[in-house]
Amino acid sequence: MNVRLMNSNEKIAAVFASTLKLIQTNGFHGTPMSKIAQESDVAIGTIYHYFPSKDDLIFALFKHCRALLNDYIFDGIKDDFSYKDSFFHVWRNFVKFYLENGHVFSFFEQFFSSPYYEKNKAEIQEPVGGQNKVVDFLQEGIDRKILKQVNVHLLVASYIGVALSTVHSIKFKDLSFSERNMEELIGIIWDGAINREKNN
Amino acid sequence: MNVRLMNSNEKIAAVFASTLKLIQTNGFHGTPMSKIAQESDVAIGTIYHYFPSKDDLIFALFKHCRALLNDYIFDGIKDDFSYKDSFFHVWRNFVKFYLENGHVFSFFEQFFSSPYYEKNKAEIQEPVGGQNKVVDFLQEGIDRKILKQVNVHLLVASYIGVALSTVHSIKFKDLSFSERNMEELIGIIWDGAINREKNN
DNA sequence: TGCAACCGAATGAACGTTCGATTGATGAAT
DNA sequence: ATTCATCAATCGAACGTTCATTCGGTTGCA
Structure with missing residues (x-):
């Protein structure tokens, strides 16, 4: 060419x-x-x-995709959002990003389950896509007593885990997905995560 | 030899x-x-x-490991368990199996995110480890109005997704894991999954 | 004696990577 | 304005390695 x-x-x-x-x-x-x-x-x-090697190419591609994800999921949060509004908004964005970018989802799934990731995790630091900001965001909810008073990583595992698992099901099984499904799911996570002593 | x-x-x-x-x-x-x-x-x-080929070997190994998992997670359920007891018990078993069999977890993660799985999913049918029985079990909770009245696959995604994500965090991050963490996590899932109209 | 289990050197294809040659843009010298 | 030197960008055939798989021969039980 x-x-x-x-x-x-x-x-x-x-x-x-x-x-x-x-x-x-x-x-x-x-x-x-x-x-x-x-x-x-x-x-x-x-x-x-x-790119000096195939590994370097894959690594650079990973960083590129992670940046895309990070930009996406915290986009569109308005000043007048309550914590709950943001909690819902970020989660929906997370799922939507992967649904709209199925090739990135496939790539991440393979990347994170490969020895590739395991061997470079020290250098990667910020694990499953955009989690550092997610960790901070959920920690804020804990500090404000809105969420359960548990280790933040447990909440992250729930928040992210359900999203990934959902996208996987949509992709590999016959789970057709509607806005209603999305609201029901984020409702499950919210009900599980909130601190019932102080909340609602 | x-x-x-x-x-x-x-x-x-x-x-x-x-x-x-x-x-x-x-x-x-x-x-x-x-x-x-x-x-x-x-x-x-x-x-x-x-094994006729490497693919056949991997495939046979997958079926072998899936059978191990299936035997494990529904083991130890007593007749006098309430639905909630079983809900907790199965989930704990699920996590424990993967923690005790880290090599199976690695294998499954790679297997399920490879085109390997995607290309044979029709033949595999029963997707992420032992889900058919899990689907039936959660459907029972929905039918008995104990769990939320939503598509069972959403509950499966939550139930399994949190477990996988948790094991992944333990394995790849510095999330040390205690019995207390386990109870907090299954509490999050239960609180998220139960039907608050009829329950507790 | 027959047959299934077993063995591992040999084969051929596929892959990551190299490297010497070519192109085109830039700017200094004329 | 034209020439020329320089160097980064570009190219893909060729190289050496690694791998899945084959196959002809051996072993040992029935």
Whole structure:
């Protein structure tokens, strides 16, 4: 393909997009560099010009996707939102992001369950997508006595775990998903998480 | 190694055990047949005598582990258990199984997030470990108006999702886990799942 | 004697990565 | 205004390695 139809940024974007697409369909190891090059119309040599190895490419792609997720989930929170409003809003965004970006979901699922992640977790720090901000947000609810007085990581596991599990079910099973389902689910989490001593 | 130190069943068991161990450490594709043979003291040719391909081996291993899980989680339920007792008991068993069998957890995580699973899901039917019985169990709670009157799959996603996410956090983060944590978590799920119109 | 279980060196395909050659933009020198 | 040197960007054939799988031969029970 003609060299000048893409500049550097476009090439990298094309490589990222092709990699996500191929990984969703063929999995991590069913996605050779040769196919990424073919699919993205970027020569293998050029990919290696930007990423020293396949591992580096995957790692960079992960950081790219995590940034997208982080930007997305806390977007649209208004000043007049109550804590409960935000609790609902962020969770809905979380699910919506993964539903709208199924290839990112596939990539994250594979990434986080691979020894890849385990071996670099010290460097990654911020585990399952955007959790640091989520941890802070849920800790705020605990401090304000709105949520149960438990270890924040238990609440995070519930909040995120239900979202991931739901998206997985929608994707792999025949769970058709409606706005009503979403409200029922976030209701389950809220009812489970709130501090009944002080609340509602 | 001397042929007669293992019979067929022992060989297959050794192959399964080695495969699980290697996959936990090196991942699905960092586990070549040659290493499985080496680690299990069973010749490559012999492995291929029992399993036509690596895929068949993985598939058989999956079914084997799923059966173990199914046997485990509904074990120990007494006749005098209330529905709530069983709800708690099964969930605790679920978490305990994965904590005691970390290699199975790793294997399942990778298996379920691989295109492997996606491509064979019709044949696998019973998705994330032991869910069919879990579905029936939660449906019973809905029918008896103990649990919220929602799509059972939403409750399954919550019930299982929190368990998986918790085990993942324990495994990959520094979430040390106590009996008290376990009780707090199952409390969160129960509070979220119960039908407040009719209950407690 | 026959047959299933067993063995592991050999095979061929697929993969990550390298590297020498080519292109095109930039700016200094003329 | 034109030439030229430089260097980053680009390319893909070729290399060496690794892997799943095969197959011809061996073992030992019935």
